[in-house]
Amino acid sequence: MRVTFMGESGRGVVGGAKPFMGARMLLCHSLLTVLLIAATASPFNNTRPGCPATCGDVSIPYPFGIGPDCSFPAPGFALSCNDTGNGVYKPFLADVEFINIDLLAAEARFYYPISWQCYNATYHNVSRRQWRLDFIGDPYRFSHYKNKFFVVGCETLAYLSGQNERDRYESGCVTVCNSSESLTNGSCSGIGCCQTSIPKGINYYDVIFDGNFNNSRALDFNPCSYALLAEADWFHFSTAYVTTSELNDTNGGRAPAVLDWAISSETCEVAKRNGTSYACHSEHSDCFNSANGPGYNCNCSRGYEGNPYLPDGCQDIDECALKYPCYGTCTNIPGDYNCTCPPGTNGDAKKGTCNPDQGSRSNPFSSVKLVIGIVASTSLALLLLLCIVVSMVYNRRKLMRIKEEYFRRHGGQLLLEEIKSKQGLAFKVFTKEELEQATNNFDKNRILGGGGHGTVYKGILNDNHAVAVKKSKVIDDHQKKEFGKEMVILSQINHKNVVKLLGCCLEVEVPMLVYEFVSNGTLFQLIHARNRTSHISLDTRLEIASQSAEALAYLHSSASPPILHGDVKSSNILLDDNYNAKVSDFGASMLVPKDETQFATLVQGTCGYLDPEYLQTCQLTDKSDVYSFGVVLLELLIRKKAVYFEGSREERSLSSSFLSAMKEDRLLQILDDHIKNEEDMELVQEVAELARRCLNVRGEDRPTMKEVADDLDQLRKFKQSSSYTENEISECYSIEKKAGIEIECGR
Numbered sequence: 001m002r003v004t005f006m007g008e009s010g011r012g013v014v015g016g017a018k019p020f021m022g023a024r025m026l027l028c029h030s031l032l033t034v035l036l037i038a039a040t041a042s043p044f045n046n047t048r049p050g051c052p053a054t055c056g057d058v059s060i061p062y063p064f065g066i067g068p069d070c071s072f073p074a075p076g077f078a079l080s081c082n083d084t085g086n087g088v089y090k091p092f093l094a095d096v097e098f099i100n101i102d103l104l105a106a107e108a109r110f111y112y113p114i115s116w117q118c119y120n121a122t123y124h125n126v127s128r129r130q131w132r133l134d135f136i137g138d139p140y141r142f143s144h145y146k147n148k149f150f151v152v153g154c155e156t157l158a159y160l161s162g163q164n165e166r167d168r169y170e171s172g173c174v175t176v177c178n179s180s181e182s183l184t185n186g187s188c189s190g191i192g193c194c195q196t197s198i199p200k201g202i203n204y205y206d207v208i209f210d211g212n213f214n215n216s217r218a219l220d221f222n223p224c225s226y227a228l229l230a231e232a233d234w235f236h237f238s239t240a241y242v243t244t245s246e247l248n249d250t251n252g253g254r255a256p257a258v259l260d261w262a263i264s265s266e267t268c269e270v271a272k273r274n275g276t277s278y279a280c281h282s283e284h285s286d287c288f289n290s291a292n293g294p295g296y297n298c299n300c301s302r303g304y305e306g307n308p309y310l311p312d313g314c315q316d317i318d319e320c321a322l323k324y325p326c327y328g329t330c331t332n333i334p335g336d337y338n339c340t341c342p343p344g345t346n347g348d349a350k351k352g353t354c355n356p357d358q359g360s361r362s363n364p365f366s367s368v369k370l371v372i373g374i375v376a377s378t379s380l381a382l383l384l385l386l387c388i389v390v391s392m393v394y395n396r397r398k399l400m401r402i403k404e405e406y407f408r409r410h411g412g413q414l415l416l417e418e419i420k421s422k423q424g425l426a427f428k429v430f431t432k433e434e435l436e437q438a439t440n441n442f443d444k445n446r447i448l449g450g451g452g453h454g455t456v457y458k459g460i461l462n463d464n465h466a467v468a469v470k471k472s473k474v475i476d477d478h479q480k481k482e483f484g485k486e487m488v489i490l491s492q493i494n495h496k497n498v499v500k501l502l503g504c505c506l507e508v509e510v511p512m513l514v515y516e517f518v519s520n521g522t523l524f525q526l527i528h529a530r531n532r533t534s535h536i537s538l539d540t541r542l543e544i545a546s547q548s549a550e551a552l553a554y555l556h557s558s559a560s561p562p563i564l565h566g567d568v569k570s571s572n573i574l575l576d577d578n579y580n581a582k583v584s585d586f587g588a589s590m591l592v593p594k595d596e597t598q599f600a601t602l603v604q605g606t607c608g609y610l611d612p613e614y615l616q617t618c619q620l621t622d623k624s625d626v627y628s629f630g631v632v633l634l635e636l637l638i639r640k641k642a643v644y645f646e647g648s649r650e651e652r653s654l655s656s657s658f659l660s661a662m663k664e665d666r667l668l669q670i671l672d673d674h675i676k677n678e679e680d681m682e683l684v685q686e687v688a689e690l691a692r693r694c695l696n697v698r699g700e701d702r703p704t705m706k707e708v709a710d711d712l713d714q715l716r717k718f719k720q721s722s723s724y725t726e727n728e729i730s731e732c733y734s735i736e737k738k739a740g741i742e743i744e745c746g747r
């Protein structure tokens with residue numbers, strides 16, 4: 001395990017911790033210290049006998065330890081306690097500093113170095129330092145749940161790559177901003193800051209800045225950009241991150257991130273069978289498999305607490321001393337406690353329902369005590385009940401007020417008025433409860449997909465109708481105002497190739513949208529499925545392309561006012577069972593205002609699909625959608641992702657490798673094998689030519705979406721007429737499949 005930088009300039013590895021800390025970290029830190037003091041004060045031993053329990057103010061519970069004799073005998077658990085200057089000691093694994101270790105959650109927090117890139121206006125060159133953090137061979141994975149990859153800058157594209165057991169992983173995000181005025185505190189969504197989640201099981205990380213994006217146009221303030229993997233709860237975007245070097249100045253150019261750790265790479269079952277290396281040493285401990293990557297962790301069984309990795313580490317909890325609920329006589333027993341009603345009464349003492357025995361004989365003194373007791377407890381109960389009722393009424397009112405406030409802020413009033421004025425609008429305002437019920441309380445298993453703008457869940461309404469419910473990520477106030485208006489217009493779009501918006505819910509903090517459910521996944525999934533062997537005929541490809549183009553052309557030219565999609569990509573084109581395309585995700589869409597000249601906005605797009613002209617002018621036009629659609633055409637022809645990572649660095653972008661192939665007349669080389677062999681190469685060449693026109697650098701030179709749709713429609717019709725017999729057979733085959741019976745299909 002080590003940290004290395006992959007920069008083009010610079011020296012050394014991570015420096016020692018600087019004593020300077022930001023206010024937030026200080027607060028976090030003192031909170032942590034309090035927690036740690038509480039932890040060290042616990043009665044059970046957390047280390048092997050004779051081993052230090054802490055390093056500086058960080059507690060080191062076994063299986064971790066200072067030195068190999070104090071830790072679990074596997075790589076990654078032996079830490080060293082180094083002086084970071086001024087007699088301040090911190091635990092390190094090689095050069096990675098640990099901030100704290102959580103035994104119950106099987107997590108550890110550590111400092112991760114921030115990568116940076118600075119544009120030097122004097123020499124017009126760029127210096128950068130790009131870090132790689134490598135836990136290969138160690139029992140660590142980056143927590144996919146608590147970390148995010150953040151990029152801060154004004155014209156910056158950074159990639160990150162990693163690996164889990166099965167796949168190489170590549171992602172990235174782009175951030176742009178025109179001036180410091182366009183930045184908003186707390187909003188990391190493409191303007192000055194962008195973020196992306198990471199998948200499970202990643203144990204190494206590379207950060208790479210794209211050389212075509214530097215801060216050269218944003219030199220009125222800080223010329224540096226930063227990219228970091230960090231704990232999402234820690235990172236709160238501040239405009240000062242872009243305009244000053246504050247982000248990098250905290251913690252000595254590092255940010256806290258979270259690791260999930262596990263024992264070995266075996267499952268519980270295998271480790272238990274082996275015996276010798278099984279780490280859950282304590283009696284009364286349980287083993288569970290790690291949720292993030294291979295390996296397992298241990299836990300004390302119910303009723304026990306302590307360190308499950310040490311022999312006798314799990315100690316019985318004295319429930320009676322800890323005031324577990326008991327309204328009678330409490331007796332502690334191993335792993336549990338007995339709570340019995342006082343003699344002469346029976347019932348459930350844990351719930352406080354002890355009633356006098358029927359016909360029980362008791363002396364007058366005790367019955368007086370009992371009466372006093374009953375009177376006292378009844379009045380107490382009454383008082384309690386009153387309190388509960390009052391607070392319930394109060395909370396209910398408060399809840400109603402909050403709901404109304406959300407409704408108003410999300411433009412709900414506007415929406416209702418619009419709906420009133422347009423009778424017959426097939427649009428429903430759902431309640432929060434309806435959507436919770438439909439999605440089984442936003443069950444993780446119901447997640448259909450997620451993106452920059454929100455998470456989509458499958459929902460089943462009361463009438464057994466399947467729908468897709470999109471829960472947006474937090475949006476800023478400006479977007480909230482536009483929201484209601486935009487929804488009214490989207491709800492009126494009625495095109496067979498656009499996913500229909502059925503309704504929304506405005507009662508919650510972030511608005512939720514309800515769409516029709518499309519059953520067969522996305523075009524991205526179809527093209528880039530794991531098993532590339534699946535054959536997608538040229539017909540199907542043309543059909544999908546033509547239908548998506550029609551939908552976009554409709555949005556651009558038939559809808560009123562025109563709508564720009566803003567994030568056209570294969571994962572935003574859904575497919576139904578018959579491979580009919582439906583364009584979705586209008587999270588980035590814009591309505592074109594009447595005065596088009598004034599129109600300037602910044603929307604988040606997706607790497608590999610972004611119109612280069614848009615990056616220069618920050619102006620989203622209908623031709624930006626045409627460009628992105630051109631990339632989708634390429635995916636259909638070449639069957640590679642829009643940004644892919646094979647071969648040399650120059651070949652990262654599908655559009656640029658396609659354009660250079662076209663220039664050098666070697667289209668055939670890069671085409672998907674499945675369509676290479678089709679007889680109608682001419683047709684394929686026509687589609688490629690159309691894609692090339694869509695990808696023109698100058699927006700003016702690109703065709704309109706309407707022209708693209710017409711061209712594709714013609715090509716599709718031509719293909720159908722030229723291969724009539726083939727088509728007939730495939731139709732026959734699909735009937736066969738659906739009906740489940742054999743049909744003779746002769747020519």
Ligand SMILES: *[C@@H]1O[C@H](CO)[C@@H](O)[C@H](O)[C@H]1NC(C)=O
Binds near residue numbers: 043044045049050
């Ligand atoms: C903790 O360790 C100390 C000595 O290292 C020992 O005396 C003590 O009994 C241990 N406590 C428990 C609860 O095991």
Ligand SMILES: *[C@@H]1O[C@H](CO)[C@@H](O)[C@H](O)[C@H]1NC(C)=O
Binds near residue numbers: 082094096
């Ligand atoms: C901490 O000390 C260990 C052993 O002395 C050494 O291997 C490691 O590199 C040190 N780490 C730092 C950051 O100085």
Ligand SMILES: *[C@@H]1O[C@H](CO)[C@@H](O)[C@H](O)[C@H]1NC(C)=O
Binds near residue numbers: 119120121122123
């Ligand atoms: C540009 O680079 C030169 C030489 O490395 C350095 O002296 C100068 O301070 C740099 N200027 C800025 C604005 O970073």
Ligand SMILES: *[C@@H]1O[C@H](CO)[C@@H](O)[C@H](O)[C@H]1NC(C)=O
Binds near residue numbers: 124126211214
């Ligand atoms: C900075 O980016 C621009 C394009 O935005 C590019 O033309 C220029 O060469 C880049 N400069 C450096 C030093 O990479």
Ligand SMILES: *[C@@H]1O[C@H](CO)[C@@H](O)[C@H](O)[C@H]1NC(C)=O
Binds near residue numbers: 009120125127128
């Ligand atoms: C930028 O150019 C200057 C002058 O040629 C040179 O001294 C400096 O080292 C360069 N910096 C980088 C990062 O290439």
Ligand SMILES: *[C@@H]1O[C@H](CO)[C@@H](O)[C@H](O)[C@H]1NC(C)=O
Binds near residue numbers: 179601617618
């Ligand atoms: C960007 O900022 C410059 C000056 O700060 C301004 O002239 C220009 O109009 C802005 N461009 C957009 C698209 O807002």
Ligand SMILES: *[C@@H]1O[C@H](CO)[C@@H](O)[C@H](O)[C@H]1NC(C)=O
Binds near residue numbers: 239
């Ligand atoms: C954002 O917050 C920082 C302090 O955290 C403050 O200095 C800055 O002015 C704020 N920016 C805006 C636009 O409110």
Ligand SMILES: *[C@@H]1O[C@H](CO)[C@@H](O)[C@H](O)[C@H]1NC(C)=O
Binds near residue numbers: 245249253
């Ligand atoms: C970021 O911080 C590190 C450590 O303090 C420092 O070496 C580096 O030069 C800083 N980078 C920038 C761009 O300020």
Ligand SMILES: *[C@@H]1O[C@H](CO)[C@@H](O)[C@H](O)[C@H]1NC(C)=O
Binds near residue numbers: 274276277
């Ligand atoms: C048991 O675990 C040890 C240490 O991890 C390993 O060397 C050995 O091969 C394992 N034995 C079996 C039978 O899996």
Ligand SMILES: *[C@@H]1O[C@H](CO)[C@@H](O)[C@H](O)[C@H]1NC(C)=O
Binds near residue numbers: 105288300302303
């Ligand atoms: C481990 O046990 C504790 C106490 O019973 C519980 O709070 C915690 O959630 C358990 N952890 C896991 C990962 O099951």
Ligand SMILES: *[C@@H]1O[C@H](CO)[C@@H](O)[C@H](O)[C@H]1NC(C)=O
Binds near residue numbers: 331332333338
């Ligand atoms: C705990 O209660 C059970 C039945 O409720 C009884 O059998 C058992 O003896 C009790 N144990 C102790 C230690 O009181």
